[in-house]
Amino acid sequence: MDNKEKTFISAVVYVHNAEDHIADFMKRLIAVLENNFEHSEIVCVNDASTDGSVNAIKSVKDSAKETAITIVNLSHYHGLEIAMNAGDDISIGDFILEIDTTLQTWNDDVIMEVYRKVLEGNDIVSASPDKPQKMSSSMFYWAYRNFSDTNEIMHSETFRILSRRAMNRINSMSRTIPYRKGIYLNCGLQTANIKYKVQNNELSAENDKYLKKYRHDLAFETLILFTNAGEFVTKFMTTLMMIISAFMIVYTIVIYAGAHPVAGWTTTILFLSVAFLGLFAILTIVVKYLQILVDLNFKRTKYSFESIEKLTRE
Secondary structure: OOOOEEEEEEEEEEEOOOOOOHHHHHHHHHHHHHHHEEEEEEEEEEOOOOOOHHHHHHOOHHHOOOOEEEEEEOOOOOOHHHHHHHHHHHOOOOEEEEEOOOOOOOOOHHHHHHHHHHHOOOOEEEEEEOOOOOHHHHHHHHHHHHOOOOOOOOOOOOEEEEEHHHHHHHHHHOOOOOOHHHHHHOOOOOEEEEEEOOOOOOOOOOOOHHHHHHHHHHHHHHHHHHOOHHHHHHHHHHHHHHHHHHHHHHHHHHHHHHOOOOOOHHHHHHHHHHHHHHHHHHHHHHHHHHHHHHHHHHHOOOOOOOOOOOOOOO
8 A cells, every 4th residue: 555654653553351352353354454553563562461452462463564563461450540651651553542441332434534634633532422421421521510720611522632742742731641631622722533333343442450440430530630529519518517517507596596405515515616617617628638639740831832933033
């Protein structure tokens, strides 16, 4: 094929207990890369698979005539985010194709559609299935959008392509990336999303217990680290408890003035009401300090720009 792309593309593939379909997936991926790119590599990140995923990958290595294949075996289960970071770190391509799942529900042509979208001036382009999202995913994305600084609409993604410039920018923003999509949306570079028609709809989602627990924990940690949801809940509860405490103070005074309460009851209730009022006020200040520390470590950058335009010649 004479019109192959001259750029080098690295495909970073997340692998966890995918023995039953990884071989077919790898053959299709190799074909796409070798038919369209002069230089390519595949980095398979084996996240402590307990089945024959690694052997299945090795069984198709002869299918790659030009594409280099590397397997990164993690010592224990790390989860998708850290595993993909490990693959990204050793990739050398001009563009990085991050594939979050080997359950391929997209047509092979979609990869090149996403790549061409990158060439239009986008540094990060993701691909999402054109089907309703899970209720839990929709709720998470709603909370993330409404309690963070981003106005971008988030999607459930299966893969994406990043330019090397985007990867360099992201690495300079944060060395610890607990949630890549959050960093990608806030890196300041142009992003886009492509919806594709789902193929092989009979493929079910992963049911691995580690993966399920990991996703739930990641969602909770992401809302704490990248959004103001924790601060909002704390302020709401503090305000509510302050109102209740103030009501109890007024109620205690009224009872003391108009009735004959048990000796010591008035002072006890007043003390508890004022104490709770002060306690929640202090908690609000503490949570605010913690939110500032989180912002400084995970969210805030020195500056972020999308592009630089030179209007005059040097």
